[in-house]
Amino acid sequence: MKNHFYSIWFRIVAAFFWVMVITICALGFTIHLFNRFNVWGLLSLPITSLHILVLLALISIVFGSLVSMFALHHVLNPIMELSKAMQKVAKGDYTMRLEPPSHGPKSEMYDLWNSFNQMVQELAGTETLHSDFISNVSHEFKTPLAAISGYATLLQDDSLTPEERDEYINTIIQSTRELTRMTGNILNLSRLENQAIISEKEPFRVDEQIRQCILRLEPVWSAKGLNIDPELERIVWNGNMELTAHIWNNLLDNAVKFTPPGGEIRITARVLDPWLVITFQDSGIGMTPEVQTRIFDKFYQGDTSHKKKGSGLGLALVRKIVTLYGGSVQVASRPELGSTFKILLPL
Numbered sequence: 001m002k003n004h005f006y007s008i009w010f011r012i013v014a015a016f017f018w019v020m021v022i023t024i025c026a027l028g029f030t031i032h033l034f035n036r037f038n039v040w041g042l043l044s045l046p047i048t049s050l051h052i053l054v055l056l057a058l059i060s061i062v063f064g065s066l067v068s069m070f071a072l073h074h075v076l077n078p079i080m081e082l083s084k085a086m087q088k089v090a091k092g093d094y095t096m097r098l099e100p101p102s103h104g105p106k107s108e109m110y111d112l113w114n115s116f117n118q119m120v121q122e123l124a125g126t127e128t129l130h131s132d133f134i135s136n137v138s139h140e141f142k143t144p145l146a147a148i149s150g151y152a153t154l155l156q157d158d159s160l161t162p163e164e165r166d167e168y169i170n171t172i173i174q175s176t177r178e179l180t181r182m183t184g185n186i187l188n189l190s191r192l193e194n195q196a197i198i199s200e201k202e203p204f205r206v207d208e209q210i211r212q213c214i215l216r217l218e219p220v221w222s223a224k225g226l227n228i229d230p231e232l233e234r235i236v237w238n239g240n241m242e243l244t245a246h247i248w249n250n251l252l253d254n255a256v257k258f259t260p261p262g263g264e265i266r267i268t269a270r271v272l273d274p275w276l277v278i279t280f281q282d283s284g285i286g287m288t289p290e291v292q293t294r295i296f297d298k299f300y301q302g303d304t305s306h307k308k309k310g311s312g313l314g315l316a317l318v319r320k321i322v323t324l325y326g327g328s329v330q331v332a333s334r335p336e337l338g339s340t341f342k343i344l345l346p347l
Contacts, residue, residue: 144175
């Protein structure tokens, strides 16, 4: 930016320099014409030095003004266009784009134009991201909140049987847990955005943590008749237990969510020096290549119909935590043939 400023300042100084050069040349040429054609002798009035100075001053003002207007317009016009474009962006118009100037691809103004267009493009992407977040999260929050409100109202009916009352209470509990999970993912992802390292590490059994995750979700996958096949080696690993648990919970939750009734989910954990390798393989609906390229984006949902519950934050949270550990997430999937997520964590 500093180089751009000096370049623009140099253009302004150069413009004023050429104004002075052209004005002086014009004065010299005018005096030459006056002398050659004896204009001074044709004037009936007595000509004094003061009159000559006034005449030269008027000529200087006229020529200087014309040349200055042209030069400054040429120099400052791109800056004025940039200023007007920035005002439109400030009012929320993120479709604004500037055409590349005619100074050439290596000029400073060309770089400014490109930087401005890139900035607006990033702002437009951020605005779209926020809009998607509001749309998706509000939709996902609306469903469990409506269930809680509706069944809580039904519980006020004294004629309910014990079975009906228990059913309504269980629905309220499930909706509350869904809200808790979504808000937890949002808060955790927000907290991790500005975090550079994983702190509060301690040795713990990764295989036991995954088993606890499976047991925690047992009511969900057993209701769909899913078969969970864990093949877990005994692994002691040094990490943050709370954050690591989010990895397994979100991956298993996704596998259960997108696997049809009667399907199978296979979970493996083993050590392949220098990596701790955990895979979640399901026989679910799978994903297209286009969906796979975006599944780790925040608030993105491959199922735009919202038939599957979720806020589009689970996999974004998984990748963020794994990245902070210095690991990676690999995914392989084909439509109707299931998906496999492989987590690599450094030992």
